[in-house]
Amino acid sequence: MDNALTITNLRIEVAGSGFDIIDDVNLRIAPGEVLGLVGESGSGKTTVGLAVLGHARRGVKLAGGDVMIGDAAMLALGDVALRQARGRLVTYVPQDPSTALNPALRIQKQLIEVLEFHNFGGSDKARQERVVQVMSEVLLPSTPEFLRRYPHQLSGGQQQRVGLAMAFACRPSVIVLDEPTTGLDVSTQAHVLATVRDLCRAHKVAALYVTHDLAVVANLADRVAVMYAGRIVEQGTAAELFFNPSHPYTRHLIAAAPDMSTDREMVGLRGRAPGPGRRPVGCSFAPRCELATADCRAEFPAEREAGPGRLVRCIRPFEIPQSTQHVAVHSSPIAASATHALMVRDVCASYTGHEVVHNVDLHVDRGECLALVGESGSGKTTLSRSIGGLHREWTGEISLGSERLARSARDRSTAQRLRIQYVFQNPYSSLQPRRTVGDSVARPLIIGGVGKTEANRKVGEMLERVALTASYANRFPDQLSGGERQRVAIARALVSRPEVLVCDEVTSALDVLVQASIVELLSELRRDLGLAMLFVTHNLPLVASIADQVAVLADGKLVESGPTEKVLRHPEAEYTKRLIADTPQIAAAVET
Amino acid sequence: MTAADVTAADPGTTPEVASRKPPGVIRVAYRMWRTRVGTLIVALLAAIALFGHLIAPYGERDAVGLPFTPAGKTRKHTIFGSAKVGHDVWTRFLYGGKPILIAAVLATVLALVLGTLVGLVAAYNRGKLDDVLMRTMDVILALPQIISALIVISMFGATTILIILTVGISTVPRIARVTRGAAISVVERDFVAAAESLGESRFRILRSELLPNIAAPLLVEANLRLTFSIGLISGIAFLGFTPDPGAANWGLMINENRQGVLGQNPWGVILPVIAIAMLTIGTGLVGDGLSRAAAGIDRSKGGDL
Numbered sequence: 013m014d015n016a017l018t019i020t021n022l023r024i025e026v027a028g029s030g031f032d033i034i035d036d037v038n039l040r041i042a043p044g045e046v047l048g049l050v051g052e053s054g055s056g057k058t059t060v061g062l063a064v065l066g067h068a069r070r071g072v073k074l075a076g077g078d079v080m081i082g083d084a085a086m087l088a089l090g091d092v093a094l095r096q097a098r099g100r101l102v103t104y105v106p107q108d109p110s111t112a113l114n115p116a117l118r119i120q121k122q123l124i125e126v127l128e129f130h131n132f133g134g135s136d137k138a139r140q141e142r143v144v145q146v147m148s149e150v151l152l153p154s155t156p157e158f159l160r161r162y163p164h165q166l167s168g169g170q171q172q173r174v175g176l177a178m179a180f181a182c183r184p185s186v187i188v189l190d191e192p193t194t195g196l197d198v199s200t201q202a203h204v205l206a207t208v209r210d211l212c213r214a215h216k217v218a219a220l221y222v223t224h225d226l227a228v229v230a231n232l233a234d235r236v237a238v239m240y241a242g243r244i245v246e247q248g249t250a251a252e253l254f255f256n257p258s259h260p261y262t263r264h265l266i267a268a269a270p271d272m273s274t275d276r277e278m279v280g281l282r283g284r285a286p287g288p289g290r291r292p293v294g295c296s297f298a299p300r301c302e303l304a305t306a307d308c309r310a311e312f313p314a315e316r317e318a319g320p321g322r323l324v325r326c327i328r329p330f331e332i333p334q335s336t337q338h339v340a341v342h343s344s345p346i347a348a349s350a351t352h353a354l355m356v357r358d359v360c361a362s363y364t365g366h367e368v369v370h371n372v373d374l375h376v377d378r379g380e381c382l383a384l385v386g387e388s389g390s391g392k393t394t395l396s397r398s399i400g401g402l403h404r405e406w407t408g409e410i411s412l413g414s415e416r417l418a419r420s421a422r423d424r425s426t427a428q429r430l431r432i433q434y435v436f437q438n439p440y441s442s443l444q445p446r447r448t449v450g451d452s453v454a455r456p457l458i459i460g461g462v463g464k465t466e467a468n469r470k471v472g473e474m475l476e477r478v479a480l481t482a483s484y485a486n487r488f489p490d491q492l493s494g495g496e497r498q499r500v501a502i503a504r505a506l507v508s509r510p511e512v513l514v515c516d517e518v519t520s521a522l523d524v525l526v527q528a529s530i531v532e533l534l535s536e537l538r539r540d541l542g543l544a545m546l547f548v549t550h551n552l553p554l555v556a557s558i559a560d561q562v563a564v565l566a567d568g569k570l571v572e573s574g575p576t577e578k579v580l581r582h583p584e585a586e587y588t589k590r591l592i593a594d595t596p597q598i599a600a601a602v603e604t
Numbered sequence: 605m606t607a608a609d610v611t612a613a614d615p616g617t618t619p620e621v622a623s624r625k626p627p628g629v630i631r632v633a634y635r636m637w638r639t640r641v642g643t644l645i646v647a648l649l650a651a652i653a654l655f656g657h658l659i660a661p662y663g664e665r666d667a668v669g670l671p672f673t674p675a676g677k678t679r680k681h682t683i684f685g686s687a688k689v690g691h692d693v694w695t696r697f698l699y700g701g702k703p704i705l706i707a708a709v710l711a712t713v714l715a716l717v718l719g720t721l722v723g724l725v726a727a728y729n730r731g732k733l734d735d736v737l738m739r740t741m742d743v744i745l746a747l748p749q750i751i752s753a754l755i756v757i758s759m760f761g762a763t764t765i766l767i768i769l770t771v772g773i774s775t776v777p778r779i780a781r782v783t784r785g786a787a788i789s790v791v792e793r794d795f796v797a798a799a800e801s802l803g804e805s806r807f808r809i810l811r812s813e814l815l816p817n818i819a820a821p822l823l824v825e826a827n828l829r830l831t832f833s834i835g836l837i838s839g840i841a842f843l844g845f846t847p848d849p850g851a852a853n854w855g856l857m858i859n860e861n862r863q864g865v866l867g868q869n870p871w872g873v874i875l876p877v878i879a880i881a882m883l884t885i886g887t888g889l890v891g892d893g894l895s896r897a898a899a900g901i902d903r904s905k906g907g908d909l
Contacts, residue, residue, distance in 0.1 A: 444812075
């Protein structure tokens with residue numbers, strides 16, 4: 013069968029310096045096929061996606077190779093021809109639909125614009141019909157009333173469907189999707205993914221699906237290509253690749269992915285992928301690879317066949333790194349004392365007078381981890397901020413040990429504030445950029461009345477404890493990676509030896525390998541320090557590997573709670589069942 | 605995770621580096637020629653204004669000959685001839701910058717302190733306090749600066765303190781607005797919430813969490829306000845409102861020596877005009893460099909423009 017998209021020897025450089033961002037990328041996608049392109053951030057996967065549209069970001073140069081869509085060589089087209097090709101031959105669905113749609117235009121107008129630009133259909137009437145048709149293809153209502161809406165009047169899922177409708181409007185032969193479901197809830201994500209798959213099959217559209225989420229790819233893609241440091245290190249059919257990965261990096265990625273169906277603990281991988289200009293002569297994964305030998309460091313392995321339809325860039329394919337074979341160590345909860353470390357009783361929280369959390373009861377014991385699970389808008393963050401004293405519009409009772417807490421952190425005593433600590437979702441905004449790591453981490457100690465020298469010593473110890481070194485104290489946050497920043501934030505939260513740690517979506521801004529190592533760290537610290545942990549997340553698979561207890565929150569109400577095993581394996585509430593069914597899982601996808 | 609994994613050095617990161625501040629806006633600005641040239645001009649004129657009187661050939665109020673006499677025809681030796689009342693132009697020029705520069709700098713500092721405080725408090729507290737503060741600022745802003753300055757000065761007399769106060773206070777709203785705008789996005793960030801959860805005092809949050817993160821736009825705005833204040837105070841002096849009508853003052857000089865422009869000796873106007881123009885251009889260039897550095901323009905080119 014002829015390929016819809018063929019990429020050969022694609023090389024993209026940093027303009028000026030000539031350092032490769034991606035090199036030697038070869039991909040083929042048949043009509044109707046979905047290829048998942050996975051890799052951590054900075055691996056170059058989005059750069060490849062944009063190159064398919066003949067586009068390079070500023071400061072980036074398309075340096076060599078070919079991108080063929082049918083007979084059109086995208087990299088050789090002139091400006092006008094390229095503009096004609098985009099939207100007609102090849103289309104793009106960006107990550108965040110809320111910023112991709114023009115907020116000032118009604119959705120009908122946005123769809124018509126695409127069609128008019130490419131003179132699709134030939135007449136206004138035909139275009140109107142096509143709009144109605146494509147809206148039903150993406151399972152949106154096509155009533156005039158709905159078409160007259162503005163983007164802000166749609167939900168996130170609906171906005172992304174409009175994005176899909178624009179992409180599919182002119183019946184392209186290739187579509188590039190760049191993490192289109194990242195901001196969406198699992199149930200919305202499941203529906204959007206099903207739509208993408210059905211549309212590609214039905215209309216013979218080749219899809220390049222760029223993502224870091226392995227579970228999504230396992231469920232959606234026919235074939236998968238894994239990118240690392242600008243090169244494709246492995247490709248093959250989704251089932252085979254996930255069932256028996258041949259490249260050690262792929263194996264690490266899978267070992268790091270949270271999975272609720274197995275008892276396996278997530279295993280992270282330290283270090284960072286080398287950026288452009290810093291890549292070693294040999295295999296770029298060698299510095300992080302347990303199996304690396306002198307041969308690996310000598311030259312970059314060429315693509316080799318590793319079975320039917322499988323290509324791998326590794327001289328020792330199918331060997332298994334030790335550390336990916338980790339078995340779960342279950343913590344034994346510390347003997348329950350008379351009072352819970354943290355107790356939430358009958359709490360209702362409102363937002364500007366509107367009640368969003370209704371009568372919630374929770375409790376966490378020492379050494380225990382309670383996962384608070386819910387989709388966006390479920391009130392989980394409002395509840396956790398109320399516990400942390402950052403949100404003051406609530407009623408009910410929150411107590412720490414035997415002490416009842418005041419509504420806002422300001423009204424609590426210093427000791428109470430230090431006994432309950434909060435780790436934020438986004439490590440890029442939770443550290444003051446103009447203050448050194450050491451000063452940030454030392455702050456809770458200084459407030460607690462610890463002397464400067466003593467504080468510095470404890471900061472050094474704590475930084476070591478979160479697997480950084482004491483020398484990090486002198487650095488500024490912008491010198492650290494996302495994972496390192498989150499470790500610093502955890503160090504700041506733990507340095508004053510709190511009893512309760514509230515973690516609000518602490519891994520959602522991080523790559524999968526980093527996420528795994530942060531989760532490992534948190535589990536370890538919880539065991540060693542006997543912390544009571546409230547782990548707020550929307551990610552169900554993550555819950556399996558970290559929490560003892562789960563509480564599921566929907567529309568501000570507690571719909572189900574109990575031991576993790578029981579809730580994930582035998583959910584009782586309808587809502588939990590649906591949530592679990594909609595969550596993509598690698599194991600389930602490989603088995604079918 | 606095994607112990608070896610935990611302690612394994614991060615191969616991707618650079619080896620231990622000494623503490624390095626994120627390149628500050630001033631450092632970035634100094635890589636641009638416009639900032640360097642601006643600084644040079646400002647430094648030169650500031651030196652003339654502050655120390656010029658030390659090299660002045662005559663006293664501020666000494667007569668050197670008849671009014672508006674070109675150089676060479678004056679009774680005593682002069683470089684640029686004589687001004688109104690027979691003063692030496694060069695001497696009056698060397699004396700005349702000080703009152704303007706000092707008043708402009710003090711007015712800007714006053715506006716910067718008050719404006720930053722108002723802006724930070726408004727941004728951090730939001731709600732009613734924000735409304736009250738910012739609407740008050742709008743009221744002040746509604747009056748053109750020169751008009752409000754003239755009203756106050758003509759009512760109470762042109763003392764140096766009063767000039768500084770009126771120019772400074774009428775500048776407060778502009779700085780407050782910029783501060784509030786920049787600080788509002790910082791207030792939303794989690795490190796502020798982290799400080800709140802530790803129970804940091806409000807003042808400490810304003811000073812240590814918000815202020816360092818709005819330094820760049822604030823610096824740019826303060827510079828712009830300095831440029832405006834120089835012009836404004838020169839203008840007020842030109843209209844005749846100076847603390848001491850007999851003392852030399854660049855703004856006043858332009859007015860006094862207007863007749864000379866069409867007569868025999870235009871230097872009494874040319875020198876102060878050039879000085880005020882160069883001073884505003886100089887501070888403007890520095891401000892332009894700072895704002896480019898703050899906005900991150902030229903970063904791709906290494907900022908060597």
